[in-house]
Amino acid sequence: MPAPRDEIGTVKTSLGTILAIGLAGLQLVAVLLVVFTSYVTSERALIGHARDLLSDVGTNTIEHSKGFLQPAHGAAELAANLAQNDVVASDNPPLLEQLFFQQLQLSPQFSGIFYGGRDGEFVYVMRSEEPGPYRTKFVAPDGDPQPTRLIWRDEGFSVVAEKTDPDDPFDPRTRPWYMRASAEKGTIWTDPYIFYSSKQPGITLASPVFGSDGEIQGVMGVDIEISDISEFLSRLRVGSTGKALIIHRNGDVIAHPDQRFIRTPEADGTMRFAKIWELDDPIARTAFSPLYRQGALDTPRELSSQFTYDGGTYVSVVKPIISEQLPWTIAVYAPEDDFTAAIKKNRYNNIWIAITVAAITGVIGLLMANYIYRPVRAFAVRSALISQGELDPSEPAPKTFKELERANATLMQQIAARKQTEFEYGQSFDRATRPIAHLAPETGAFLRANPKFCDLTGYSAEELSQMRLADLTGDGAADPFAHLETGSDEDYAISREARWRRKGSRRIWVKVNAFIVRDESGQALYVVAMVDDVTESIAKERQIQQLSRDLSHLARGHMMGQMASGLAHELNQPLAAIAQNADAARLAADRAGATDEELRTILSEIEEQSLRAGDIIRALRSFVKKDTAERTVINLPELVEQARRLVLPEATEAGVEIVIDVAGQTDVWGNRTQIAQVIVNLLRNAVEALTQSGATDRQVVVAVGRDGDSVKVSVTDNGPGITPGLTLFSEFETTKPDGMGLGLSICRSIVEANGGRLWFDETHRPGARFCFNLPARGAGTTTKGTEAA
Amino acid sequence: MSETETVVFVVDDDQDIRVSLSRALRMRGYTVEAYDSAQAFLEAYDESRIGCLVLDYGLPGMSGLELQAHINRAGFPLPIIFITGHGGVPESVQAMKGGAVDFLEKPFRQSVLAERIETACRMAVEMTAAAGRRRDIDSRFDRLTAREREIVDFMVGHPGEVTSKEIGRTLDISPRTVDHHRARILEKLELRSVVELIDLAKGLPRGA
Numbered sequence: 001m002p003a004p005r006d007e008i009g010t011v012k013t014s015l016g017t018i019l020a021i022g023l024a025g026l027q028l029v030a031v032l033l034v035v036f037t038s039y040v041t042s043e044r045a046l047i048g049h050a051r052d053l054l055s056d057v058g059t060n061t062i063e064h065s066k067g068f069l070q071p072a073h074g075a076a077e078l079a080a081n082l083a084q085n086d087v088v089a090s091d092n093p094p095l096l097e098q099l100f101f102q103q104l105q106l107s108p109q110f111s112g113i114f115y116g117g118r119d120g121e122f123v124y125v126m127r128s129e130e131p132g133p134y135r136t137k138f139v140a141p142d143g144d145p146q147p148t149r150l151i152w153r154d155e156g157f158s159v160v161a162e163k164t165d166p167d168d169p170f171d172p173r174t175r176p177w178y179m180r181a182s183a184e185k186g187t188i189w190t191d192p193y194i195f196y197s198s199k200q201p202g203i204t205l206a207s208p209v210f211g212s213d214g215e216i217q218g219v220m221g222v223d224i225e226i227s228d229i230s231e232f233l234s235r236l237r238v239g240s241t242g243k244a245l246i247i248h249r250n251g252d253v254i255a256h257p258d259q260r261f262i263r264t265p266e267a268d269g270t271m272r273f274a275k276i277w278e279l280d281d282p283i284a285r286t287a288f289s290p291l292y293r294q295g296a297l298d299t300p301r302e303l304s305s306q307f308t309y310d311g312g313t314y315v316s317v318v319k320p321i322i323s324e325q326l327p328w329t330i331a332v333y334a335p336e337d338d339f340t341a342a343i344k345k346n347r348y349n350n351i352w353i354a355i356t357v358a359a360i361t362g363v364i365g366l367l368m369a370n371y372i373y374r375p376v377r378a379f380a381v382r383s384a385l386i387s388q389g390e391l392d393p394s395e396p397a398p399k400t401f402k403e404l405e406r407a408n409a410t411l412m413q414q415i416a417a418r419k420q421t422e423f424e425y426g427q428s429f430d431r432a433t434r435p436i437a438h439l440a441p442e443t444g445a446f447l448r449a450n451p452k453f454c455d456l457t458g459y460s461a462e463e464l465s466q467m468r469l470a471d472l473t474g475d476g477a478a479d480p481f482a483h484l485e486t487g488s489d490e491d492y493a494i495s496r497e498a499r500w501r502r503k504g505s506r507r508i509w510v511k512v513n514a515f516i517v518r519d520e521s522g523q524a525l526y527v528v529a530m531v532d533d534v535t536e537s538i539a540k541e542r543q544i545q546q547l548s549r550d551l552s553h554l555a556r557g558h559m560m561g562q563m564a565s566g567l568a569h570e571l572n573q574p575l576a577a578i579a580q581n582a583d584a585a586r587l588a589a590d591r592a593g594a595t596d597e598e599l600r601t602i603l604s605e606i607e608e609q610s611l612r613a614g615d616i617i618r619a620l621r622s623f624v625k626k627d628t629a630e631r632t633v634i635n636l637p638e639l640v641e642q643a644r645r646l647v648l649p650e651a652t653e654a655g656v657e658i659v660i661d662v663a664g665q666t667d668v669w670g671n672r673t674q675i676a677q678v679i680v681n682l683l684r685n686a687v688e689a690l691t692q693s694g695a696t697d698r699q700v701v702v703a704v705g706r707d708g709d710s711v712k713v714s715v716t717d718n719g720p721g722i723t724p725g726l727t728l729f730s731e732f733e734t735t736k737p738d739g740m741g742l743g744l745s746i747c748r749s750i751v752e753a754n755g756g757r758l759w760f761d762e763t764h765r766p767g768a769r770f771c772f773n774l775p776a777r778g779a780g781t782t783t784k785g786t787e788a789a
Numbered sequence: 790m791s792e793t794e795t796v797v798f799v800v801d802d803d804q805d806i807r808v809s810l811s812r813a814l815r816m817r818g819y820t821v822e823a824y825d826s827a828q829a830f831l832e833a834y835d836e837s838r839i840g841c842l843v844l845d846y847g848l849p850g851m852s853g854l855e856l857q858a859h860i861n862r863a864g865f866p867l868p869i870i871f872i873t874g875h876g877g878v879p880e881s882v883q884a885m886k887g888g889a890v891d892f893l894e895k896p897f898r899q900s901v902l903a904e905r906i907e908t909a910c911r912m913a914v915e916m917t918a919a920a921g922r923r924r925d926i927d928s929r930f931d932r933l934t935a936r937e938r939e940i941v942d943f944m945v946g947h948p949g950e951v952t953s954k955e956i957g958r959t960l961d962i963s964p965r966t967v968d969h970h971r972a973r974i975l976e977k978l979e980l981r982s983v984v985e986l987i988d989l990a991k992g993l994p995r996g997a
Contacts, residue, residue, distance in 0.1 A: 565875065569847070572874035576895035577809040583899035584813035591816070607899065614896040 016373040023365030028358035035354040039347045043340055050239070050315050050339040051304045057238050058302075058319035058330040061246070064232050065255075065322060065330075071107050072205050072224045077187060079103065079113060080207035080220040093123045097136050100125035101157060103222075104134065111195065111202060111225040115209070116172025117141060117218035126197065126223065128152060132160035139170050172219070177206035181219040184208075189325045192226055192254040194263060194271035200225045201254060201262060201273065229255040230262065242334025245284055249327035251275045251292055256284075283309050287316045287333045297329045312337065375400035379408060386415055435531040437464070441516060441524040444469035456510070456533055458503030469529075472500040497534065509538040544642050550673040551646070551680060555746075566745075568617045575610045575617075582606035631754070633777050634672050636704050636711055637662040643679040644702070647687060654691045656698040658683065664706035667777040670754035675774065678747045678758070679713065682770050685743065686717035689768060693719045710756065710773040718767040722760065747772070795910040796840030799823040800830045800856070801872070802848055806895075810843065813899055819906065827851035827859075836865055839917050841890070841909030843902070846873035846880055854880075857887045866916035868909035872897065926989055932977045940970050944983060945990040951983055 079099065100113040104125055112126030114137075121141035128135035132152030140146040147166035154160050172178050180188045187207040195202045206221040233244050234257035246255035252273035256262050261281055264274045274280070277289040286309045291297050296318070303318040316333040337344075378398045385391035400408075429436060435453035437446055446464040454461055457472060495513045502508055514529040586603040589596075637660065644651075644658050651658050668675070683700060690698040701716045744758075751758040751772045758772035797819045801807050807823040814821045820840075824830040827848055842860070846853040853871060860867050871884045871892040881892035890909045893902060933941065943959060944951050953967035960967075971983070980986050 569874040572895040573803050573806055576872070576874070576897065577803075577805040579896040580806075580809040580813040580899055584809065584816045587813070587816035610896045611898060614894065618894065 015376055016369065019369030019373055020366055023369050025362070025365075027365060028362050031354045031358045031361070035350050039343075039350065042343055046339045046343055047306075047315060047336065050334065050336065051317055053339075054238065054242065054244075054315065054317035054332040054334060055302060055304075055319070057236055057242075057244050057332045058317055061229075061233065061236070061244050061330045061332075062319060062322050065226075065229055065246070065326070065328065068109055068226075068229060068232075069203070069205075069224060069326065072110060072222045073187070075103050075107055075110065075113070075222055077207055079115070079222070080187075080209050091117070091121070093121065093138055096123045097125055097138075097151075098157070101134060101136075101153070105155075109224055109228055110222055111198060111200065112223040113221070114172075114223070115218055115220050116175065116178050118173070118216060119143075120171055120173060121218075122170065122172040137170075139168070139172070177204045177221050178219045181206035181208045181221075182216045185210075185216065191248060191250065192252065192273065194273070195223060195225070196270070198225065199263075199271055200227050201230070201259075202226055226255060227259055230257065230259045233257045234259075238332055239334035239338030241338060242332065243281070243284065244330060244332040245279075245281070245288075247276050247288060247292065247297055247329045247331055248273070249298055249321065249329070251277070253279050253284075254328065256281065283314065283333060284331070287314060288318070288331050291318060297331070298327070299329075306336070315339075375404065379404045383408075383411055386412070389419075435533075437529050437531070439469055439514075439527040439529055441527050447526055453531065456502075456508070456531060457500065458506075463503075473498060474501050497538070507535075508533055509535040544645050547642055547673065547676055548646055551677050554673050554677050564617075564621045568621050571617055572614060575613050578610040579607045582610070631669055631671050634668050634670055634675060636666045636668050636675075636713065636774075639672065639676055640679055640702050640704060640713070643676055643683060646680055647683045650684065651687050651700070654687050654698065655696075656687050656690050656700055658687075658700045658702065661701060661703045663704070665776070666704050666706060666711050668711045668774040669777050670756070670774050671750075674750045674754060678750050678772060679715075681743050681747050682715040682772075685770070686715055686719065686768070689719035690717055695719070706776060707773060709776055711776045712771060712773040714761070714769055714771040716764060716767060716769040721766055721768050744770075794820070794839070795913060796820045796822055796838050797906055797910075798830060798834070798840055798842045798867075800825075800827060800842065800848065800853075801845035802826060803845070806845070814903075814906070817899075817903055827853075827856040830856070831859070834865070834867075836863075839910075839913050840867070841906055841913055842867050842869045843906070844869050844871055846871050846884065846892075847875055854883060854887065857884065857889065861887060866913055866920055868912045868916070870902070870905045870909055872902075929978050933974060937970050937974050937977070940967065941974060941986065941990060945987050948987055 082099065096115050100115075100123065103113050104110050104127060110127075112124060114122065114124035114126075116122045119141035120139065121144075122137070122139035124137040126135055126137075127133060132154050134153045134155075136149075136151045136153065138149045138151070140148070147164045148168035148170065150163040150165060151159055152161040177188070177190050180190070185208055187205065190204040190206065192201055192203045194200070202223050202225045204221050204223050206219050208216045209218045209220050211217040229246065233246070233255055236244055236257070238244055243257050245253055245257070248254050253262050253276050254273055256279070258281070261279055262274055263271045264278065266272050276292050277285060279285050279289075287305075287307050288297065291303070291305070296303060298321060299318065300320050302320060305316050305318075307314050307316065313336040314333050315336050316331065319330040319332075321327045321329055375398065379400055382391060382398070429448070430450050432450055432452060435456040436450045437453045438448040439446055445468045449457075449461050449464045451461075454464065457464065459467065494515075495511070497509060497511050500508050500510050511532045511534045512529055513531075514527050516527050517525045519525055582603045586600055586607075589599055589603065640660055640662075644660065647658065679702075683702070686700045690700070695718060697718065699718055701714075703712075703714045703716070705712055748758045751774070754774055756772055756774040758770070761769040761771050797814055799807060799810050799814070799821060801810070801823070802825050804825070807825065811821045811823045822833070824833065828851060830842075844853045844856060848856070851859075853873075857869055857871075860869065869884075869887075869889045871881070871889050872895055873880060873892065874895045884892045890912070891905045893905070930938070930941075939960065940956060943956055947955075953964040953971065957964040957967045975981065975983075975986065978986065978989065980989065
């Protein structure tokens with residue numbers, strides 16, 4: 001089965017997640033967004049509203065102040081005109097007093113009306129308390145010794161009390177209003193100040209009175225108490241705790257809801273206005289004294305600002321100055337909370353409500369998502385089960401959406417088609433006569449194995465599914481097909497021999513043919529490995545190779561032994577003769593009566609040295625003589641076949657055919673390697689003999705057959721035969737140009753050592769036939785206790 | 790040196806060995822006859838001659854061991870001293886099993902060979918004498934009748950049951966007859982007692 005790939009290639013996110021986010025998450029965000037924006041905008045609106053409110057307060061105050069001061073202007077000018085036109089003679093103080101009295105009664109905001117003449121005369125009618133409601137002050141002109149008189153009157157102008165003050169030093173011409181009005185020759189407003197007599201804040205309006213000569217005769221003035229404005233301010237509602245105040249251009253606070261704040265005593269006992277930075281209203285001080293210092297209060301435009309004091313936030317509005325005559329600035333402030341406290345309180349409620357609503361709708365959204373997603377999930381599970389073959393597609397599908405049902409129908413068709421293909425492939429896979437397995441290309445894990453493969457490895461298909469190829473090879477190689485990945489098309493297939501470990505740890509040789517199956521994009525799906533068990537042929541091959549190695553080893557050993565043995569014999573003979581002759585010579589010398597002792601010694605030495613030479617040869621022989629012949633049961637035809645394989649190259653080159661003819665039960669008892677050497681030697685001899693012959697039909701027949709208690713092997717060639725008179729089997733005699741004449745001699749000693757006989761069959765003509773026999777296995781004869789070297 | 794006329798037979802296919810060995814032995818006073826093969830020796834050998842055989846182990850044709858077996862079969866009074874150029878324990882074991890006096894590897898010390906020849910010649914003299922005695926006993930036994938020989942066989946085969954009664958019951962004859970036979974047997978064999986008879990009979994082949 002191919003490895004499952006991403007089923008939905010591009011859409012990685014689960015539908016369930018999308019639904020949950022869409023239905024629950026988004027509306028939570030939306031609710032919170034609405035709450036937040038409504039909070040922000042409402043707060044902004046409220047603050048704007050508050051500013052408007054404050055601005056209105058300011059405008060209101062301005063209008064009130066203007067309305068309050070306007071009559072004074074009119075009254076002062078009227079009085080000045082009257083005086084000027086001699087309607088009221090300025091030099092007639094009682095008449096002036098009368099006029100002023102009437103004016104005061106008419107205009108309640110006036111606290112006093114007065115006239116100062118150029119000669120120093122002064123008439124002043126003002127409101128009073130005790131002993132009468134009005135008081136008149138007369139100051140006589142220059143040269144008039146009459147002292148300053150004070151007259152109190154009631155509402156009906158009747159004198160209530162009179163008083164003179166001879167020490168009064170008052171001179172109107174020294175007063176600021178007189179000086180300014182006469183200098184400007186027009187109506188002037190004084191800056192507000194604290195009135196001398198009433199100690200009330202006020203403002204004086206002064207207008208010059210011109211004589212007929214055009215000269216200034218005096219100055220007419222009106223005192224207006226502006227504490228009324230402060231009272232007006234104290235009555236104003238600015239928010240719940242806000243305040244409005246009026247600040248003069250010079251920084252004096254001339255009106256404040258609390259009048260006590262605006263007066264501050266001077267060192268000489270007089271009073272003056274408190275400056276804005278001195279004001280005993282810390283909030284106003286905080287709000288406006290920086291603005292004053294920046295010059296921002298003297299502004300042609302309305303100014304809104306925000307400030308904090310003692311942790312609270314305040315809004316403030318500064319109105320432009322009323323006029324040049326009244327360079328007053330209306331400044332209003334109020335705590336923001338006065339307007340937004342309710343909103344703020346409401347905000348927390350709103351947020352909690354929003355969170356609760358979001359949570360509830362979120363849960364509902366999740367439930368809905370689940371409700372929508374459930375059939376989809378069931379469909380997905382069902383599809384997976386069907387594709388794994390754990391569920392029959394014919395099983396009724398669960399109730400689901402129409403779209404899914406259509407998709408399901410298509411899927412079922414696909415699955416059915418795929419199953420059919422898989423079934424067909426599976427049939428050929430399972431019934432294949434060769435062992436086949438599918439492996440994962442990266443890990444070498446077994447994905448699938450057919451019964452033949454299971455037979456080969458000894459593992460069941462289930463066991464194999466838990467294994468990797470490395471478990472069979474035992475070499476721990478993780479990725480046996482790695483090189484298949486990188487190569488070109490030709491390299492997709494491999495063919496090689498490997499050694500595997502079967503279950504139960506028996507080793508087998510296998511020939512693996514593998515190729516990679518890829519999808520359209522070239523992605524490796526799996527590796528198909530077809531395997532053949534070649535253990536037997538490899539084992540045979542190895543057996544023959546081993547035999548060949550053994551043979552050459554044995555041949556060397558035998559050659560040495562045979563040479564040593566042969567040399568020993570050849571040398572021992574003359575040595576023996578020497579020893580005997582030395583002995584004989586010594587006896588001869590005795591008999592001749594020789595008295596030469598040295599001659600005896602020499603002869604003895606000759607004997608001794610020949611004996612010593614014999615000892616050396618014996619030592620050499622015992623050194624090379626090794627008895628390693630281990631005897632086993634030998635399957636002679638098999639051994640002959642292996643020997644034939646070894647000789648085959650030479651035989652083929654010489655054009656010689658080697659035929660093996662086996663009859664009967666032919667197991668023998670002997671040393672396998674030694675016997676093999678005999679067979680190989682005889683075969684080689686035969687092949688070499690044929691090489692020298694001119695015959696075209698060159699053949700060697702090896703016959704193996706039972707002969708009584710032994711098995712007889714004959715090697716027959718159709719070559720030229722053996723030269724008559726040649727001594728076979730003796731050492732150092734050979735017909736070969738490069739031979740040592742040891743071959744047949746060795747063969748004979750080997751065969752005899754193995755309890756058999758080797759001979760040349762002279763009766764066979766033409767060609768040559770060499771035979772040997774060996775005790776048959778189970779022939780009843782035990783091996784002899786002795787054996788030749 | 791023995792005064793008896795003994796012959797040392799030398800059989801070796803090597804001409805040089807034959808010559809030098811014969812010469813050395815003659816110098817020591819032996820009568821030496823040398824042959825180049827077993828066949829040549831057997832053709833020339835006369836049983837009546839007393840001596841020993843110095844035999845090469847590795848002869849072509851009939852080998853030394855084969856000649857030894859032949860001599861043993863024929864019962865020649867001929868002790869054998871093997872000499873060999875091959876040497877080797879297995880060969881020597883076989884030779885010694887066959888009754889060889891010694892097995893000497895070439896080259897050997899001539900004095901050792903001389904000692905072995907002395908021993909062998911003494912053995913040869915004894916063997917000849919024993920052969921003579923056996924011939925004498927054989928001739929005496931030849932005088933016995935069939936019945937008498939039967940009784941002798943029984944007595945020798947059953948040394949514990951030698952009363953006449955037992956012999957008579959076994960051979961189904963009367964004890965008196967047995968007594969009679971026994972007297973005749975001792976007389977013919979020139980013996981004094983049955984004990985002597987059993988000792989003598991042991992030197993003969995059974996059932997001869």
